[in-house]
Amino acid sequence: MNAIDKRPYELFQRPDSPNWWMRFSIKGHGQKRIGLKTPNGELARVLAEKEYQKAVWSAEAGVLQGKSSFSKLAEQYLDRLDKLSQTDPKRRTKYRHDKGIIDRYLVPYFGKKTVTSITHARVQDYLEWRRQYWTTGPGKNEYAIKYELDGKQFSRPVQHIEPAQSTLRREAVTLRNVFKLAVTLGYMKAADIPAPELATAPKNKRPSFTVEETETLLKHAMNRIAFVGKPDEPQRMIDAKTRFERMMLWGFIQVAFHTGMRPTELHNLTWSNIEGLETARNTAIKDARIRIVAYGKGKSPQRLVPNVEALGAFVALWDAFKTRFRRAPEPSDAVFANIDGRRAQNYKKSLNSLLEATGLKKDAFGRARTAYSFRHTYATNQLRKGTDIYTLAINMRTSVRMIEMYYSDVVPDDMAKRLEGSF
Template sequence: MKTSDLMEATKRAEHEYRRAVWSAEEGILPGKTSFDKVARQYLASAEAAASTNASKLSKVVADRAVLERYMIPFFGKSTITSINAPKLHDYLNWRRTYWTAGPGSQETHIIYERQGKKLHRPARHIEATLSTLRREAVTMRSVFKHAVRLGHIKPSEVPKVELVAEQRNKRPSFNDAEIEKLFAVAEKRIIEAFGSQQRRNSKLAPSVWTDSTAFESRVRYERMVLYCFISIALATGMRPTELFNLDWGHVVGFKEERGKPLSVQRIRLLAYGKGRKPQQLVPNVEAFQSFCNLWDAFVTVHKREPKMTEAVFVNAAGERAQSFKKSLNALLDAAGLKEDVFGRPRSAYSFRHTYATRQLRKGTDVYTLAVNMRTSVKMIEMYYSDVVPDDFAKQLEGSYE
């Protein structure tokens, strides 16, 4: 009891004993609480926080999926203090092969819930990538941090998840000729979906978007929305998640700028994706016309203007779009651009990579680009270090003169 006084020692011992009894009754005796109990306590705490902050909800959903499928079944009733570096190493090996040689190898479908409905998708029997393991390690750290807050362990007892750095490859993007071809095929597919009068037009005029006969078909409308999605993605560098989270209220200054001459129209966007707070970005001026097209299309279909709380990208039913994967793959296949020259598959993320490449070649400095893309200078340098601005070529090459 750290005292030579017998009466004081007895008093302190009784206090410590009462505290230990209370901790045991509450299930928080240091070192004795199981991983699964702490994990569920963490989820309950995270859900309570998300009830007052909607931006945290997506992380709670992702954490619950990872904990319930992988971590809780593996660690189970193991005490929080017994999970050390060797046990974490065993878990990572088990998790890496979960879908190929582990419990998931026998599953054919994954059942999940969206908007109160139970859905299923085919299970992919592939090994977990290092980036996936890194993302899930954040969830594990959150559980251990919660254990520290509850007094189960000390900060120094939180185990470290060691993951070897992966080889960084250039991200699949598009060059200028491929972008031109992609837009040409996209325009052709839209025109093919119009009536004979519109099909005679070789180019899409602005009036086509507001023609009331142009939106009788869901296919016609959603091909147009995809066209605008690609245009805005290329002009902003936004992540797909940020684009799908984009509401009209996040397009700052849109209504005010519409009435101004084209040469002076300027807007700012609020990106909601990674992180808890919205981050402002500056779009290229080419994005403005695509927002106008989407606004006019919504008015034509729904006979009213969008509310500021409604999504920018909606389907023909007026519901927030969740993914354009199927329609984008169809467009990429039609254009022969599904893969880059190295055989790497392209996706909606490829437009973000194309934006970064274009900006660097235009001479935008790395720091400015990193701020506008809501990422780090390190990530820009890691993925796009091979991009050399053409304007600097002579300076880098030198000459014999």
């Protein structure tokens, strides 16, 4: 090695190359080595001076590449997320979610390692450690997870099982967000972010209803509005409260079948969200059109186009409200109301009772049906009638990827005929 001078940095040549290199140390950042890519000594001195000054400035600005620990970056990431959540309450849930992952898994594993030392192989090792965390790893002897929410202390029991692929994917997003902050601060390049390798989650088709099952369910729901009793018993009239509640359930099912709305979106509906209903009530069915503004998943309301059959359900629900409360619904009234006029929170109990009574609680594969099954039925029926997945994804407020993942096996009959035809 041939050293030239003794400045804050040292210039030297390696035995296997005529080019000059430099090395120096900056407090808190360790030693750095930089190849100057020239065999010219004078030029090497000029380049070295520039590189050293650049490194000093970057260190003072807190952006010296590659010398920040993962734990420090994770702390900065949470601080930023916390500040954003102060002005945007919706980010509060994400802050709590990411903080839990960072505090329990990411920082204990990666700790003070510099971000540039965390390679693809190390991330894969982390995934294996994470899979075993609650079974044979650090959490095997823990039986409760303690956490704080709104200033109160809570705890929940531990499940000593391996995490699902979907859980690992969500946690991988948090890990990547910390690395993205490192890119923003100049510690590393976007191309150097290590990507975890996760197996593709199995495509489990969502439980839905066949055309015949749909007809059976709706017919039974309608019959139960007026009468009660088992088929082999004398039928008797039901009380006004039960009749109103069953009317709401029938309407809920009808609207769900013909809009594909999520249960939360349905329960959030007010009459002001049904655009064009007043005009449609006085228009011939073939010409009547309504639009629905859905509130639920996502930051902003989204407009959707319902099937024409949904109009009849909304008209029936409007009339039921007017009969019960002896007044027309106000724009702010909930579409799906309780007997006292307030918003119904869910129909889980009454829906399960109806599904059990019709023998439709589970599909042919033994998968339990829920209120979400109406949404899956809507998607299946739209694809079968030839609606393209891009249009359907927009109307269902979801991604094309989700449509492809869960409904790609639904082939319209006209497409099937073309596929079956001879070449």
